Amino acid sequence: MPEITGYHAHVYFDADTQETAQQVCEDAARLFPVQMGRMHARNVGPHPRWSCQLGFAADAFARVMPWLMLNRQGLTIFTHPETGDHLADHRDRAIWMGEVLQLDLSIFDQA
Template sequence: MSEITGYHAHVYFDADTQDLAQHICEEAARLFPVQMGRMHARPVGPHPRWSCQLGFAADAFDQVIPWLMFNRQGLTIFTHAETGDHLADHRDHALWMGELLDLDLSIFDKA
């Protein structure tokens, strides 16, 4: 098994839910040792919707994930491990809260 060095939770939103997503992300960063990324008002990387990344250490998982489960207010959240294998992390080492979406994993293809 690969070593998990941390996690990324991607909170998905659209124009109608952007304020809600920002509030949830800011609250998570206030309550926990979470690094809040930018609010991307367009799809970025493999993500099919607008999103904000929450980065946190492996030892914060048991605090952050339950909080997100109960406070996501209907937003979809994609969470993946950070092991250094980006394809496997996004494809095989992931959790979904809400709607399951198709990621564009082709960006991880090896040349």
């Protein structure tokens, strides 16, 4: 079984919800051992919407995820483990909060 070394939670937003997403991400980074990434006002990687990444260690999962569930302000959040198998982590091992969106998995080597 692969080892989970951490998690990425991607908070999705658009022009109308960017301030809300920034506040959610900043609050998470202030309250928990979470590394907040940049606010991408464009689609990045496999993500079908603008997003901000929250990175956290595996041992923070039980604290961060319930907080995101209760404080996501209606935003869609896509969370996946980090095991080194990027395709499986994004395709098979993910947790969605809110709308389930189609990722662009073609960026991952599927050979």
